[in-house]
Amino acid sequence: MVEGQNDVKALRELSIEGRVISAKSSGKSFLDVLAEIERRKIREVILLLDFDRRGVEWTKRLKEHLEKTRIKPNTNFWTKLYGLVGRDLKDIEGLPAYTETLKNKTRD
DSSP states (O other), rough: SSSSHHHHHHHHHTTOOOOOBBGGGGGGGGHHHHHHHHTOOSSSEOOOOOOHHHHHHHHHHHHHHHHHHHOOOHHHHHHHHHHHTHHHHHHHHGGHHHHHHHHHHHHH
16 A cells, blocks of 8 residues: 555555555545445455655554454555655655665766
8 A cells, every 4th residue: 555646656666566556546544445345344454654754653543443343454665665764765666766866876
Protein backbone atom coordinates (compact mmCIF):
# COMPACT_ATOMS: atom_id res chain seq x y z
CA MET A 1 0.00 0.00 0.00
CA VAL A 2 1.25 3.42 -0.98
CA GLU A 3 -0.21 6.91 -0.64
CA GLY A 4 -0.97 7.99 -4.20
CA GLN A 5 -0.84 7.18 -7.90
CA ASN A 6 2.61 8.73 -8.34
CA ASP A 7 3.89 6.26 -5.74
CA VAL A 8 2.34 3.39 -7.72
CA LYS A 9 4.10 4.64 -10.88
CA ALA A 10 7.40 4.90 -9.01
CA LEU A 11 7.19 1.30 -7.84
CA ARG A 12 6.39 0.15 -11.37
CA GLU A 13 9.44 2.09 -12.64
CA LEU A 14 11.49 0.07 -10.16
CA SER A 15 10.00 -3.15 -11.64
CA ILE A 16 7.96 -3.92 -8.55
CA GLU A 17 5.03 -6.08 -9.55
CA GLY A 18 1.87 -7.18 -7.80
CA ARG A 19 -1.24 -5.45 -6.55
CA VAL A 20 -0.58 -1.97 -5.22
CA ILE A 21 -3.32 -0.17 -3.35
CA SER A 22 -3.24 3.59 -3.34
CA ALA A 23 -4.46 4.82 0.04
CA LYS A 24 -5.41 8.34 -1.02
CA SER A 25 -6.61 8.01 -4.59
CA SER A 26 -10.16 8.39 -5.87
CA GLY A 27 -11.20 10.32 -2.79
CA LYS A 28 -11.13 7.23 -0.56
CA SER A 29 -11.28 7.77 3.16
CA PHE A 30 -9.11 5.94 5.65
CA LEU A 31 -12.04 3.62 6.45
CA ASP A 32 -12.74 3.00 2.74
CA VAL A 33 -9.17 1.78 2.27
CA LEU A 34 -9.44 -0.57 5.23
CA ALA A 35 -12.80 -1.87 4.01
CA GLU A 36 -11.32 -2.54 0.56
CA ILE A 37 -8.50 -4.58 2.08
CA GLU A 38 -10.93 -6.61 4.19
CA ARG A 39 -13.28 -7.12 1.24
CA ARG A 40 -10.44 -8.50 -0.89
CA LYS A 41 -9.59 -10.94 1.94
CA ILE A 42 -5.95 -9.86 1.88
CA ARG A 43 -3.92 -11.54 4.65
CA GLU A 44 -0.84 -9.32 4.61
CA VAL A 45 -0.29 -5.73 3.50
CA ILE A 46 3.11 -4.18 2.85
CA LEU A 47 2.86 -0.58 4.03
CA LEU A 48 5.10 1.69 2.00
CA LEU A 49 3.87 5.21 2.69
CA ASP A 50 5.93 8.38 2.54
CA PHE A 51 8.59 9.26 5.10
CA ASP A 52 7.15 12.67 5.99
CA ARG A 53 5.09 13.37 9.12
CA ARG A 54 1.80 12.43 7.44
CA GLY A 55 3.22 9.21 6.00
CA VAL A 56 4.59 8.18 9.39
CA GLU A 57 1.21 8.90 10.97
CA TRP A 58 -0.71 6.96 8.29
CA THR A 59 1.68 4.02 8.61
CA LYS A 60 1.12 3.89 12.35
CA ARG A 61 -2.68 4.19 12.07
CA LEU A 62 -2.97 1.64 9.27
CA LYS A 63 -0.76 -0.79 11.14
CA GLU A 64 -2.90 -0.53 14.27
CA HIS A 65 -6.19 -0.93 12.38
CA LEU A 66 -4.93 -3.82 10.27
CA GLU A 67 -3.76 -5.66 13.37
CA LYS A 68 -7.23 -5.26 14.89
CA THR A 69 -8.76 -6.93 11.83
CA ARG A 70 -6.17 -9.73 11.93
CA ILE A 71 -4.50 -8.62 8.73
CA LYS A 72 -0.72 -8.64 9.00
CA PRO A 73 0.79 -5.19 8.38
CA ASN A 74 4.30 -5.56 6.99
CA THR A 75 6.45 -2.49 7.68
CA ASN A 76 9.84 -4.18 7.14
CA PHE A 77 10.52 -2.52 3.77
CA TRP A 78 9.35 0.87 5.03
CA THR A 79 11.54 0.65 8.15
CA LYS A 80 14.64 -0.38 6.19
CA LEU A 81 14.11 2.26 3.49
CA TYR A 82 13.47 4.95 6.07
CA GLY A 83 16.68 3.99 7.84
CA LEU A 84 18.61 4.25 4.57
CA VAL A 85 17.09 7.34 2.99
CA GLY A 86 15.10 9.06 5.75
CA ARG A 87 16.93 12.38 5.54
CA ASP A 88 17.51 12.32 1.78
CA LEU A 89 14.06 11.26 0.60
CA LYS A 90 10.63 12.24 1.86
CA ASP A 91 8.37 10.25 -0.46
CA ILE A 92 8.09 6.98 -2.34
CA GLU A 93 7.60 8.68 -5.71
CA GLY A 94 11.17 9.97 -5.47
CA LEU A 95 12.69 6.49 -5.21
CA PRO A 96 13.44 6.00 -8.95
CA ALA A 97 15.33 9.29 -9.20
CA TYR A 98 17.11 8.58 -5.92
CA THR A 99 18.25 5.14 -7.05
CA GLU A 100 19.41 6.59 -10.38
CA THR A 101 21.45 9.21 -8.53
CA LEU A 102 23.07 6.49 -6.42
CA LYS A 103 23.89 4.44 -9.52
CA ASN A 104 25.53 7.45 -11.14
CA LYS A 105 27.57 8.17 -8.02
CA THR A 106 28.89 4.61 -7.90
CA ARG A 107 29.95 4.75 -11.57
CA ASP A 108 32.19 7.77 -11.03
